[in-house]
Amino acid sequence: MTLLDPALVTPRDARAAFREGVVTPTSGWSAGWTQANLLAVPRDRAYDFLLFAQRNPRACPVLDVTEPGEHAASIFDGDLRTDLPLYRVYEHGEQVAEVPDVRAYWRDDLVCFLIGCSFxxxxxxxxxxxxxxxxxxxxxxxxxxxxxxxxxxxxxxxxxxxxxxxxxxxxxxxxxxxxxxxxxxxxxxxxxxxxxxxxxxxxxxxxxxxxxxxxxxxxxxxxxCGVTPQAAVTASRPPFAIGHAPGHMAITDARDDAYVVP
Structure with missing residues (x-):
């Protein structure tokens, strides 16, 4: 896919580009559309993370949460396994892979959290x-x-x-x-x-x-910063987690101005 100005690319086209192999930090992409951090954890760890986010809202403002095994969200009409430019996979707190597609690592019990991004x-x-x-x-x-x-x-x-x-x-x-x-x-x-x-x-x-x-x-x-959850994964060493590579975000279908308060 040829991309002339990333700022003008729609979220759908950006996700398609990432699915086709474009790997890039996403700051400046899809102007006006909200970007989000990703963390996916097994269902039995999801409550702990939701509580962690509630207790640390500046770093972990949750925008959306999926049902276990789902790989789309209400603000992300794409595939959370393929439609970000780059992912990191963790086992017991250690990064075991950095890949542009995590379908090979996907589990049906994973709950995905989309977390606000300063972009x-x-x-x-x-x-x-x-x-x-x-x-x-x-x-x-x-x-x-x-x-x-x-x-x-x-x-x-x-x-x-x-x-x-x-x-x-x-x-x-x-x-x-x-x-x-x-x-x-x-x-x-x-x-x-x-x-x-x-x-x-x-x-x-x-x-x-x-x-x-x-x-x-x-x-x-x-x-x-929304990379805080991945630092917690590294420090706490849960058995399994998937996150975005820092700066390589999920480009959602929500608008930036939806998150502005008067």
Whole structure:
């Protein structure tokens, strides 16, 4: 499939492209359509994860949940096994595969959770004049594990993961105001400024995604990130889970403006 401008691609065509083998971070794709993180866990672990999400809503805002074995959702009219660009498969907390199709790993007891993604508010940031550096650089957003522990649930625990965007100091208040209107997709930042306060020692070495330049006069701004569930999987070592590769999201049939509050 030939794609000239990913921002203009419909969710249906984006999913078809990923099904046909296009592998790419999805920031900037399908402008106006909501993107989501994915975590699929066996039914006997689903309550623990739902409770984990309820206790950590900034990092894990749940947009949709499937019935066991289902691989479509009310906001995703596609196949959650094939229609994301890249997946990660975990066994006992260890990543055992990174593949563009997880049908070979699929189980009929899996419950899929679609979790809000901060890509949803990036167009609003740009419209307000707030730069989004990874879009400028055409790279993945940088993401970091922090020293902040999430509130545990059942056997599930782990650190908060954050995404980072450099923001000119004079526009930080604007970025906070805009993103606070999107509580279902992480909302306002959890931290502004010194990364050491989050236990991050080197912005140039993100745990997920790609590094971006922080220029003179800019502050690093950190938002809770939907990769947090996968960090919890790594820390808690459940027998099995499937997630998206960080930055390689599910492009849904929901609109970004559906998640804006007045």
């Amino acid at each position: 949803t508010f990036e167009a609003a940031l740009l419209a307000a004049g707030v730069p989004v550096r990874h879009l400028e650089a055409r790279t993945n957003v940088p993401m970091y594990r922090t020293n902040r522990e999430c509130r545990p649930a059942g056997d599930l625990s782990g650190p908060l993961v954050v995404s980072m965007r450099p923001v000119p100091s004079g526009l930080v208040a604007t970025a906070v105001r805009i993103t606070s209107r999107y509580p279902a997709v992480h909302g306002a930042p959890v931290h502004v400024g010194d990364p050491a306060a989050l236990g991050i020692t080197d912005l140039g070495r993100p745990d997920y995604g790609d590094p971006v330049e922080v220029r003179a006069g800019e502050l690093p701004v950190f938002w809770a």
